[in-house]
Amino acid sequence: MKTKLIYLQPTPVRIWHWLNALGIVTLCISGAQIRFPEFISICGNYRSAILLHNTAGIVVALSFSFWFFYYKLVSGNLVDIYVPKVQELSNGLMKQIFFYFYAYFKGAASPFHATPENKFNPMQKSAYLAVMFVIVPLVSLTGIMLLNIGPLRQMLLVIGGLGVVATLHFLLACVLGAFLVTHVYLATLGSTPLAYFKPMWTGWEKVEHHHEHEPPHGAATDNVH
Amino acid sequence: MYADTQLLKKAVIAATVAAACGLTPGTVIAEGPGFAFGNSAAQNAACLKCHADLQKVGDGHQINGADYQHTTHAQFGCRTCHDNVPDSHPDGKNIARTTACVECHTDVAEQYTVSKHSLEAPDCGSCHNPHTAQKSGQVSALEMNAICTNCHNQIKIASTHAQWLPQTDLHLGAITCVTCHTKTEGFVLSIYIARKDIKGSASRPVIADYNYLSEKAAGKEIQELVDTNHDTYISLEELRRFSSNASNKDLYLKAILTPATTSHAFQTSDKSYNCTFCHASGPNATQISKLVLPEKNGSYRHVAIEGGGTLGSLNAIPDFYMMGSTRNTLLNKLGALILAGGLVMPAGHGFMRFLTRKNRKKE
Ligand code: HEM
Numbered sequence: 334m335k336t337k338l339i340y341l342q343p344t345p346v347r348i349w350h351w352l353n354a355l356g357i358v359t360l361c362i363s364g365a366q367i368r369f370p371e372f373i374s375i376c377g378n379y380r381s382a383i384l385l386h387n388t389a390g391i392v393v394a395l396s397f398s399f400w401f402f403y404y405k406l407v408s409g410n411l412v413d414i415y416v417p418k419v420q421e422l423s424n425g426l427m428k429q430i431f432f433y434f435y436a437y438f439k440g441a442a443s444p445f446h447a448t449p450e451n452k453f454n455p456m457q458k459s460a461y462l463a464v465m466f467v468i469v470p471l472v473s474l475t476g477i478m479l480l481n482i483g484p485l486r487q488m489l490l491v492i493g494g495l496g497v498v499a500t501l502h503f504l505l506a507c508v509l510g511a512f513l514v515t516h517v518y519l520a521t522l523g524s525t526p527l528a529y530f531k532p533m534w535t536g537w538e539k540v541e542h543h544h545e546h547e548p549p550h551g552a553a554t555d556n557v558h
Numbered sequence: 559m560y561a562d563t564q565l566l567k568k569a570v571i572a573a574t575v576a577a578a579c580g581l582t583p584g585t586v587i588a589e590g591p592g593f594a595f596g597n598s599a600a601q602n603a604a605c606l607k608c609h610a611d612l613q614k615v616g617d618g619h620q621i622n623g624a625d626y627q628h629t630t631h632a633q634f635g636c637r638t639c640h641d642n643v644p645d646s647h648p649d650g651k652n653i654a655r656t657t658a659c660v661e662c663h664t665d666v667a668e669q670y671t672v673s674k675h676s677l678e679a680p681d682c683g684s685c686h687n688p689h690t691a692q693k694s695g696q697v698s699a700l701e702m703n704a705i706c707t708n709c710h711n712q713i714k715i716a717s718t719h720a721q722w723l724p725q726t727d728l729h730l731g732a733i734t735c736v737t738c739h740t741k742t743e744g745f746v747l748s749i750y751i752a753r754k755d756i757k758g759s760a761s762r763p764v765i766a767d768y769n770y771l772s773e774k775a776a777g778k779e780i781q782e783l784v785d786t787n788h789d790t791y792i793s794l795e796e797l798r799r800f801s802s803n804a805s806n807k808d809l810y811l812k813a814i815l816t817p818a819t820t821s822h823a824f825q826t827s828d829k830s831y832n833c834t835f836c837h838a839s840g841p842n843a844t845q846i847s848k849l850v851l852p853e854k855n856g857s858y859r860h861v862a863i864e865g866g867g868t869l870g871s872l873n874a875i876p877d878f879y880m881m882g883s884t885r886n887t888l889l890n891k892l893g894a895l896i897l898a899g900g901l902v903m904p905a906g907h908g909f910m911r912f913l914t915r916k917n918r919k920k921e
Binding site: 367368370371378379380383384433434437438439440482486490494500503504507508510511512513514515518522 | 722728810832834889896901903904910911914917
């Protein structure tokens with residue numbers, strides 16, 4: 334089977350993604366230690382866990398801004414890439430779920446093919462939209478509040494106090510942790526386990542040369558590059 | 559606290575003193591075993607006639623009558639400690655004090671002598687003025703710290719703590735020096751009403767004084783600013799309501815961790831360096847919290863706050879955050895559930911993926 338390479342992940346996206354991944358994994362581990370210091374001591378003592386957590390938090394917040402500015406201002410396709418269209422939600426989402434939870438097991442190929450203009454299948458789109466537009470900003474924002482409770486006192490009172498902020502920060506971080514596990518697992522569901530990882534690392538994705546609207550079916554021919 | 563020492567004092571007003579003080583010579587003003595309770599106020603007044611007046615007695619001999627009156631020492635009377643006032647007084651000569659602090663405060667002396675402080679500042683007077691000294695429960699946390707910062711440079715304090723303590727400013731403002739630096743067992747979260755309209759800092763909050771609060775209370779007891787149902791007991795709901803009440807915009811509740819009982823055994827316990835002592839077990843380590851209110855005479859009094867630990871009262875103060883204080887089982891279970899939710903799909907899908915792996919075999 335003939336294959337061709339397409340440039341799927343521009344360098345800034347890759348830099349952001351791996352910085353972000355490293356940051357968030359660090360945040361999950363140090364955060365767990367801060368909450369359960371009597372059971373977890375991976376990051377050294379409590380103080381170093383806090384220091385690491387604060388630093389990683391700032392790195393993630395900055396890299397998030399970098400991601401936003403890149404997609405919004407440089408490449409200019411933030412909405413196209415991340416916001417699902419009505420049709421994608423009404424039809425594509427179910428199709429994709431059907432694929433992952435049924436057709437995949439039978440050996441079928443994904444009904445979706447990534448292009449630089451339309452990188453995500455409807456499931457990815459919905460998940461990434463929630464994560465990048467709601468969860469990550471909210472965790473970062475609540476984290477920044479917890480770092481600056483003195484100056485932000487007035488604002489904190491308005492939104493119900495630090496108890497609310499800290500609780501939100503914790504629960505949303507758990508959501509992010511749950512996302513992370515699912516995300517990494519789903520990323521192994523390409524034609525080969527590393528198929529989705531490679532473009533995130535090199536930028537280039539190997540795709541089969543096939544005719545539009547005529548996706549090959551059957552694993553036997555499909556996954557051979 | 560007060561040892562029943564063999565203080566057998568008989569003090570008789572001498573002629574010269576009597577003349578200066580407007581009393582009859584020969585009046586017995588303190589006699590018998592124990593202390594001169596009872597009419598000490600009148601006797602003190604005689605001394606204070608001159609000694610409250612800076613012009614008459616000069617610096618170093620002046621006593622602030624109002625401050626002195628509120629001390630326990632005033633109840634014993636001047637003569638309990640200064641009983642050898644000679645006939646010639648006032649003749650410009652200094653009079654030795656005849657009763658040392660340790661004669662009453664034996665346990666304090668015992669604690670104190672083992673610490674390094676007793677070498678640097680062997681005299682109780684280095685830190686405490688017996689003419690203004692109040693019981694530990696009657697002074698505010700900031701006043702306690704002020705005794706330390708009389709000698710210990712605040713910038714130095716901040717910088718040495720900053721070497722290991724994150725959020726140094728916040729910590730120094732939320733914990734008294736003696737909370738960590740004396741041998742204390744229990745802790746109390748003392749909650750003060752502080753001013754928001756005057757710019758303090760995290761480490762130097764401005765605690766609202768009696769006059770300010772009583773003006774605010776407009777004729778009512780200042781306690782009623784928080785204790786709205788007048789039961790001399792502060793519920794968490796009352797704390798919450800105080801914080802969200804728009805008319806308290808200029809005020810906020812400032813929680814400071816204080817020792818349950820003060821000690822003069824100055825030492826830094828290991829647990830002070832162990833953040834988790836407070837932050838992981840916080841709600842258990844500090845089960846008691848109290849609202850501390852200023853009194854008209856400049857001292858403070860405590861009103862109990864609903865039990866259930868610091869956790870509740872901390873969360874009832876919307877802008878006070880102690881890491882670890884939001885840690886509760888329900889929330890942890892919820893978090894675990896969310897994480898487990900994230901694992902369900904990969905685990906289930908992974909299992910099916912394994913069983914059907916042949917279907918995806920490459921040629
Ligand atoms: C060790 C952790 C991680 C690994 C191994 C990983 C792996 C991957 C892979 C292989 C892709 C490319 C496939 C795709 O586009 O779906 C990807 C994309 C993506 N990942 Fe991750 N990821 C990790 C952590 C995270 C975290 C923590 C987040 C967000 C909080 C995240 C958000 C995203 C987003 C938004 C994309 C799409 C990026 C774009 O093309 O604009 N990832 N990840």
